[in-house]
């Protein structure tokens with residue numbers, strides 16, 4: 001099967017009825033980057049920068065961060081890499097950063113909340129990213145945005161660093177795009193506020209589904225009980241797809257859902273055209289895309305959703321379509 005998927009790598013991911021689907025990697029280690037050549041993916045949709053911090057025994061210095069980002073960009077070549085700002089705290093504990101115990105770490109002092117509260121950490125990372133870009137295009141993604149003001153505050157920190165770089169006579173990115181992750185349900189109700197401010201949005205289904213269902217993503221006893229593509233979750237995801245379309249901004253799914261065939265099909269069926277996943281999923285998902293007649297599935301799923309179909313019904317519908325192909 002590996003050889004079979006390898007043969008697909010240079011084929012563009014376009015459905016039989018001509019709908020282009022952009023397939024991207026989730027990654028976090030420089031060692032993952034050469035896999036882009038093996039899978040033929042269009043780029044890295046989510047680079048989890050916290051991995052470097054998690055495997056280090058002390059806070060990586062500015063220069064070390066910049067080297068890693070520069071190496072990742074060099075390996076990606078012309079393909080874009082979306083660097084997500086540190087998503088630490090919660091369950092991603094750094095032993096060298098003072099960790100206070102929290103009752104609910106997933107909903108605690110983490111991610112951009114920590115970044116804005118300790119701006120030194122955030123500034124250093126932003127500086128490292130800007131240095132690594134060396135005047136080329138750069139994409140930065142802000143995790144765990146709960147309200148638009150946090151995104152605006154982060155943008156201000158980034159703008160200050162760009163200005164600082166400019167003043168010191170160093171090259172600033174030729175194009176700087178800043179996106180927000182939609183993974184805290186509250187942001188679903190502020191999409192029309194955040195989208196004009198964001199260059200793109202990325203949905204983190206792992207956290208979004210966890211918080212929508214109040215079921216710990218790491219606890220299979222509860223998380224398995226809720227189908228992520230059941231009506232309420234699909235509706236939530238579709239809200240983001242529709243809002244992004246209204247504002248003319250790209251939307252990518254970068255949670256693990258995108259790498260599972262039936263779930264990826266559900267996402268494409270509700271209009272999602274950009275999927276980011278573990279590199280091993282690219283081959284199987286691309287094969288599905290190439291065999292897909294997507295427009296009729298989109299129509300059938302739209303009808304099922306407006307009829308109020310439940311999760312099992314949507315799954316059955318999609319299974320039927322896959323078997324027919």
Ligand code: PEP
Pocket residue numbers: 046048087183203204205206207208254255256
């Ligand atoms: C997510 O929440 O779906 C996501 C992509 O981020 P992480 O899994 O790193 O929290």
Ligand code: MG
Pocket residue numbers: 183204206207
């Ligand atoms: Mg997340």
